[in-house]
Amino acid sequence: MVRRPLFEFWYEFASTYSYLAAMRIEQAAEEAGVELVWRPFLLGPIFKSQGWDTSPFNLYPAKGRYMWRDMEREAVRFGLPLYKPNPFPQNTLLAARIALVGLDSGWTPVFTKAAYMAEFGEGRDLSDVQVLSGILSGLGLDPESIMAEAQSETKKSCLRRLNEEAQSRGIFGAPTFIAEDGEMFWGNDRLEQALEWAARQARRSDLPV
Template sequence: MIRRPFFEFWYEFASPYSYLTAMRIEQAAAEAGVELVWRPFLLGPIFKAQGWGTSPFNLYPAKGRYMWRDMEREAARFGLPLYRPSLFPQNTLLAARLALLGLDKGWTPVFTQAVYAAEFGEGRDISDPQVLSGILSGLGLDPETTVHEAQSDATKGRLRRLNDEALSRGVIGAPSFFAEDGEMFWGNDRLDQALEWAATQARRSEVPL
């Protein structure tokens, strides 16, 4: 039996391109033969480290206009609905804490996809706790208990440590991917290349268990 290599998916709920990735990465990773590891984090500290107070898509209007047009093309190519949120970027702190909480319980992937579908597929405000509570209820989770646990000091500290890790490993945006050998790729358009790299590196170092 050959161990499948780990493949890390670092994503931020406010990131439009992370939406495109999150909705297709499970199948893509399975086909590549890699073990997908979900890494929800916040881009705020990343932007702050670069001297930005908001998304570069807001700081540079021409870049923002191009991004939304590119998102329209890419969403159509993947067969995904696209709604531009009335406020961009949205406050994703609670959503990130919830996604992080779900890692140990196994519901992070389906929660993540549901949040992205609500935000960019339906144009809903995911900074609203009621929206997130509705998503949790739809997954068969108790919203009050789950949100309370997500707001615990333990979960808050865990997210801070994950953000620190993102900075220390050179993450500059979302989505970002890390192969098991530490090679980093950035952007939805690099997903296939990143998966190919991860699978190729694993084949070169295969050791039967």
């Protein structure tokens, strides 16, 4: 029996194109026969190391205006709602920590999609503890214990390590997809190519189980 190749999905909750990717990646990965690895991380520290104190879409207004128009078109194309968060980008530190809590018990994907939908589909404030608690309750999870774990030193340092890993692996934006052989693809536009790459790799080699 051959196991499925791993396929890393690095995403930032504040990232518009990560939203588009998150809402469709599970089906696409299933069809490609790869095993998704969810990697919530923060772009803020990476931007800061480049000298940026906010999103490049805010720093470069022409690029920002274009991005929102492009997102309108892309949201239509993927059949998704689109709401521009205020403020943009949202503070997603707590959301990312919560997503990490879910990795062991497997609810990270449903939480991720629900959080993106609250933020970009309904315009709710993703930095608000009440909003995040509501999302968790809506999924039948226990907000109180999850919040406590999300704010634990273990999870805080876990997110810090993930961010360091992102930076050391050359990630500079989101979404970023990484195949098991390390091949990196950036942007929702590259999801199909990234999955093709991963699936081709899988056919070529017997992956160690």
